[in-house]
Amino acid sequence: MTEQAETPTLDKEFAVSILSWILFGLIAGAVAKLILPGKDPGGIIVTIIIGIVGGLLGGWLGSSFFGGGGISGFNLASFGWAVLGSLILLVLYRLVFHKSRG
Numbered sequence: 001m002t003e004q005a006e007t008p009t010l011d012k013e014f015a016v017s018i019l020s021w022i023l024f025g026l027i028a029g030a031v032a033k034l035i036l037p038g039k040d041p042g043g044i045i046v047t048i049i050i051g052i053v054g055g056l057l058g059g060w061l062g063s064s065f066f067g068g069g070g071i072s073g074f075n076l077a078s079f080g081w082a083v084l085g086s087l088i089l090l091v092l093y094r095l096v097f098h099k100s101r102g
Contacts, residue, residue: 017059017078024082025055032086040094050089051082058085 029051033040040046058081 017063018056020078021055021059021082022052023055024079025052025058025086027051028055028058028079028082028086029090031083032090035083035087036090036094038094040090040097046093050093051086054084054086054089055082056085057089058082061085 026048029047029049032051032054033047059078061084062077062081
């Protein structure tokens with residue numbers, strides 16, 4: 001008898017979702033910066049970090065509100081949530097930064 005190693009589909013879908021949120025986040029950080037232009041410290045490194053974390057945040061928010069339906073993988077909804085998450089983080093970053101400088 002041979003046993004087949006079964007990898008649950010859910011785990012693969014989750015891994016693809018996380019990967020897509022990170023990859024979309026790289027682009028979403030730049031898009032968020034275009035939507036909310038301004039002088040921010042940190043330059044491109046901070047924009048990349050905000051984008052990646054924002055992509056994860058957006059993916060989590062989308063999955064939480066819609067149960068993952070259409071918010072996983074490489075699609076327009078995932079990208080939209082990544083941009084939204086990046087915008088949220090960019091606004092929070094600016095609020096914290098400007099508050100600490102003032």
